[in-house]
Amino acid sequence: MQIIRRPEPDTDHLSDELPPLLKRLYAARDVRDPHQLDYSLNALLPSSQLHGIADAVGLLKTAIEAGRRILIVADFDADGATACALAVRGLTALGAHDVRYVVPNRFEYGYGLSPEIVEVAAVQQPDMIVTVDNGIASVSGVAAARERGMQVIITDHHLPPAELPAADAIVNPNLPDDPFPSKYLAGVGVMFYVLIALRSALRADDWFKRRNLAEPNLAQWLDLVALGTVADVVPLDHNNRILVAQGIKRIRNGSCCAGIRALLAVAGRDPAGVSATDFGFFIAPRLNAAGRLTDMTVGIECLLTNNDASAQAMARQLDDLNRERRELQNTMHEDAERTLAELSLADDHAWPAGLCLYREDWHQGLVGLVASRVKEQIHRPVIAFAPAGDGENLKGSARSIPGVHVRDVLDAVATRHPGLVTKFGGHAMAAGLSLAQANYEAFAAAFAEEVERQLDGETPVGQILSDGDLEATDLSLRTAELIASAGPWGQGFPEPVFDGEFELVERRIVGGRHLSLKLRPPGANKPIKAIAFGTDDSAWPARVERVAVAYRLDVDTYGGRRQLQLMVEHLTPL
Incomplete structure (x- = not known):
């Protein structure tokens, strides 16, 4: 995973009434006109x-x-x-x-x-x-x-x-x-x-x-x-x-x-x-x-x-159904990880440009979630398939990466190989499709070939776009609240992510698979709480004193008390 810092943006076009941090964050998200910050219905x-x-x-x-x-x-x-x-x-x-x-x-x-x-x-x-x-x-x-x-x-x-x-x-x-x-x-x-x-x-x-x-x-x-x-x-x-x-x-x-x-x-x-x-x-x-x-x-x-x-x-x-969904999804994701391990590809660059996965016991309503999680692991477009329930066809759900328009990929596959895909539709980053089970292997090869054509020789690498470092004085509840109030953040207007090096004061596993941390910024006296979901330290060296972290600022309200917490996007022991 690469952490890429955004270029320092030009903020002269934004009002000086805005806090300097917000001016930087907005300008980095291509806000060029104060009108773009007018969220009134007018x-x-x-x-x-x-x-x-x-x-x-x-x-x-x-x-x-x-x-x-x-x-x-x-x-x-x-x-x-x-x-x-x-x-x-x-x-x-x-x-x-x-x-x-x-x-x-x-x-x-x-x-x-x-x-x-x-x-x-x-x-x-x-x-x-x-x-x-x-x-x-x-x-x-x-x-x-x-x-x-x-x-x-x-x-x-x-x-x-x-x-x-x-x-x-x-x-x-x-x-x-x-x-x-x-x-x-x-x-x-x-x-x-x-x-x-x-x-x-x-x-x-x-x-x-x-x-x-x-x-x-x-x-x-x-x-x-x-x-x-x-x-x-x-x-x-x-x-x-x-x-x-x-x-x-x-x-x-x-x-x-x-x-x-x-x-x-x-x-x-x-x-x-x-x-x-x-x-x-x-x-x-x-x-x-x-x-x-x-x-x-x-x-x-x-x-x-x-x-x-x-x-x-x-x-x-709905909450009960969601618990059931999580259990099924976790099982399917474990299946997918075993399938990836069985491929035994020693070199990351040996992954196909676009990967298809299929198991006959997968649930067709959850294949999109599995595709999404695997895509995050291997940084390739992924399509996960499950039986359509008629004994003859498969239903697939695709998740893509920046730079690969997955619906265009499916359109190109359908054009180059008539009859291979029964139907498809979707967006740049997500799509759905149906095909005959007998066509699965041919489709998987055609999909990988078309993704590679779109990538034009580029090897996809997972990236995190960072808004840079924060001074210790800006690592505060006040800053977290300021950023939260400056949204809404989301797809295409991403919530700010920062990165820096911290002293590792404490680490422990919570909830079986999450890493709870206490991190001290340079020049600070008190450590800050941090949480890295879905992360463990089993492969870390026995002694780690410093870590490089990409993180978001969050307001933790556990126990009725508001305090700063870092939501870890990526973590590397130094």
Whole structure:
């Protein structure tokens, strides 16, 4: 693992009212204009710039005015669940008479608006289907729905295939030639924009006055938008940071739905101090556990209920599922480590450029998590596969590294080797695919070859980008709180990481596999608590006096007392 320090940035363009440390951190993250630090709702990009949104709004407005039945078809992850809850809550508040939803069970129907899901949807006799966080590749599913007389509106953010479905309207910032400046909206963000535009259209037609209907404040559901945006690990560009910051602000002020409040409670997180990190590490995994192991319905219902007792019961159910998920994931990861060991590759550079792993007893809902952990170990794009359940096909989940656009890799493989991949979709850093089990070995070779072509001779090496060293006086609770308040931090706008050398005062293993440390900075009297998760010191020399550490500043609230703690990203004994 290499620790690379960011170049010293030019901070002259940022206000002198900012603390010098924040000016440095912001400038290093390409903040070039003070406007990029304006997280008010007035700074949001206008919905009018989204291609197709006028068509979608027109159809939804007509459906609401006519009292037609609208069915939301959701994805089975946290982004899909929050987008579904937002759509149901928002459309109902805007005056829709009959809004329902269906979410595919990933093990029975797979992803998206498939013809099979249209059959399930048809039982509820909807006049209109609205997809959230899916649908951009559902050519056959949209055709099946329209053949049954259903209108179809697609709201999605995934990269589109060459052939678009013949929907009545499509809203997706990643459509070719779409002028919307932010290409990183999550599915829940796209739905939020549709609701904003729909409310404006209804307001212009005096809908709320004519129906004596209270015009809803859509900002009340920004808690859902913030959660789904962080959970889907989309880059936090300025527009997404506004959505996340506003959602966090409302949760901290006590204005959030019962489900999020209950999920925070079972995770032991205080709503008054919630952060984007809490969404990613504590809330999203519990919500995603439902979609990974059973059915996302319980997650969506948790986000839809206004009853605290019901929300708490469902949050506990999600917490139980998450415990089960962790146990299964740990077993699968141990399997993966044994497989890596069996390859017996003595030289790190001998790893294939892209690695595929498969075991017939793996759980298809968890292969993405295994791929992610193995990718972090070997610093290569990884696809983990599991049986699809039909005895003939495999389902895979890919995780990539900077510099390798994994969906483009899959597209290239499919183009060079027609028929090798049944279907695929995703983003630059993560993707999903299906293929025949008989094609696995050929696909693994083709995948490695295509990744190597993208790398163009470069050997991928794990890197940590550091914001440099901190003076001992800056290693303080005050600095940790300052950085926490300067977010939201996340994908594409990373939380600051620093590095330096410390005197090792104390070390011990806690929780069976975590390393608890006390580190003394140069020139300081008192040591600082630090924790390195998933790290042990079994391979260290018997006597270690100094360590090189890459770390984040964290506020430890254990025992009700706030104190500084270093969250170790990488650790090397000196």
